[in-house]
């Protein structure tokens with residue numbers, strides 16, 4: 263089935279590119295909102311649970327070991343800071359009174375490096391070119407990239423709860439596609455109540471044994487959960503599902519009125535636009551980059567506009583979109599996956615890593631925040 267209307271803005275102004283000679287896939291671009299995706303919707307994997315007989319705990323554990331290397335915690339802290347801030351009194355509790363960076367008792371215990379390699383994009387080993395340091399905040403200032411908009415403190419809330427408004431207790435966060443529960447465990451340390459769902463039984467087992475977190479097994483639509491959450495989060499989930507608009511509506515219904523949604527998803531960056539141009543000009547011959555970026559693990563690349571329209575159509579307000587240069591992998595394996603391996607790949611990847619360190623890499627993901635309106639008209 264060929265996609266006829268844009269999954270983000272629902273308009274029918276789709277331009278279909280020539281079929282990739284390598285993958286056989288065809289892509290479209292919405293000329294209204296800029297979203298890029300696969301033209302053949304049938305290829306997108308259905309949303310269904312995966313049992314232990316298909317993926318064992320051991321297999322999943324090995325995969326999570328590749329991903330987790332402490333590199334994601336800076337991104338997690340940034341998001342939890344922002345959620346706390348958007349949840350009003352909770353933020354007041356956390357950041358008041360303001361403390362100067364040089365405060366002797368306050369140093370960053372989580373990685374606050376100036377490397378933009380703090381991401382959680384899936385599908386590759388989570389490695390980072392700079393080690394997680396416990397650098398004091400003063401070291402963050404110079405040359406810090408846009409990815410670090412706030413000091414990534416990981417101070418638990420326990421110390422600042424006194425003086426918090428009595429009405430603000432523990433905000434509840436629900437993580438869609440929670441994986442092994444690492445993000446939720448981190449959020450719990452930061453004072454959130456946590457819940458989440460996951461399609462893989464193996465991941466649920468790991469979250470239980472590793473973090474004592476009980477995730478819900480199954481798709482949201484099958485779970486029928488109440489609107490009891492202050493925040494809902496999706497780390498690289500929305501680009502994987504066949505019906506992203508439905509998922510966003512389900513997320514809205516999980517939130518209390520006034521609750522906040524956060525999601526991270528691949529961003530259609532300048533390199534993607536150039537690659538799509540080359541794909542078109544070469545009649546499908548030059549397709550490596552597009553095949554890699556719009557691939558089995560994510561079938562849509564959003565723009566600011568497409569993400570904004572998708573969220574507003576789902577009934578959200580106060581939308582804020584911020585593209586990020588957030589990478590979870592070293593350049594070398596990524597370039598190898600694009601066919602640039604060996605000695606040549608090594609040389610190029612060293613150059614790319616230098617660019618990443620300087621924050622000059624393309625912004626490949628976007629962060630989106632949005633709010634469920636106080637008045638629920640749905």
Ligand SMILES: [Zn+2]
Pocket residue numbers: 268269270271272273292293294295296297568
């Ligand atoms: Zn569109």
